Amino acid sequence: MKATRTGSRTSLRGAPAGTAVDYGRLPQHVGYLLRLAQLRVWEDFYARLAPTGITPSLFSALILVERNPGLQQSRLGEALGVARSGAMTMVDRLERLGLVERRTDPRDRRAYGLFLTPEGQRRMAEFTARVAEHDRHVTGALTPAEHQTLMQLLQKFIGPARNGGAVHSAAEDDPLPSRHKPAAGTAR
Known part of the structure; x- marks a missing residue:
């Protein structure tokens, strides 16, 4: 058939x-x-945040910029596991939305640090509340214990580089560490 x-x-x-x-x-x-x-998850996220213009990747970028003022665009891309061109596209979009601004890095005038604008700071509470509601909705069929177990299993599945909110190196921040080739003469 x-x-x-x-x-x-x-x-x-x-x-x-x-x-x-x-x-x-x-x-x-x-x-x-x-x-x-x-x-x-994405269908519900878009339904709840579509009026804001915020996508899952843009929300992730906003969280990282909020938590790491002055974060360089290349480092943002590394942390999110996207190519430099993808990070640039995200930052361009966030700038057009008036949520993020690039500032010259005083330590390296060729680089730019990323900062939330006052509008970005103000809107983060709205975005965070919408995403929290989204999370509650998509996990609504789970008991609190099941939700905790799901989160623990997902964190275990994705590996220690993404667990616990600890600070990591660029290679550790990549959600696909297999993309990193070992240095010449070293084994994986």
């Missing part, structure tokens, strides 16, 4: 409409379930 798309429905040609899809082993794969969870 061949899958065809008609409007917003996917059906199997030759199968009666409404036939259940056999997902086989997919629900047993961590990546598949994480992706479904990510889609659910």
Whole structure:
């Protein structure tokens, strides 16, 4: 049978409409379930924050700039695991929204430090409240103990580089440390 798309429905040609899809082993794969969870989380995030223009990546960038005034754009990209061009695009967007400003770094005039603008500082309370409500909504089916267990398991899964809010080096901040090649003559 061949899958065809008609409007917003996917059906199997030759199968009666409404036939259940056999997902086989997919629900047993961590990546598949994480992706479904990510889609659910992002859908709710966008629904709650769309009027503000803030996306999950922009909110993450705002938190890092708020917590690290003067953070260089390249370091922001490293911490978020995005390329320099991606970090530049995020900062450009945050500047257009009037939330972040670049200032010349007094230690390195070629570099810029990132700071929340007064508007950015004022709006962080709104963004944080909306995201907290979003978090409560997407985890609403969990008991407090299940929520705590989920958070612990996710932190364990992603590894120590992202656990506990500790300060890390650039390589440790990368969510995909496998992207970093070991120095010549060193083993992983």
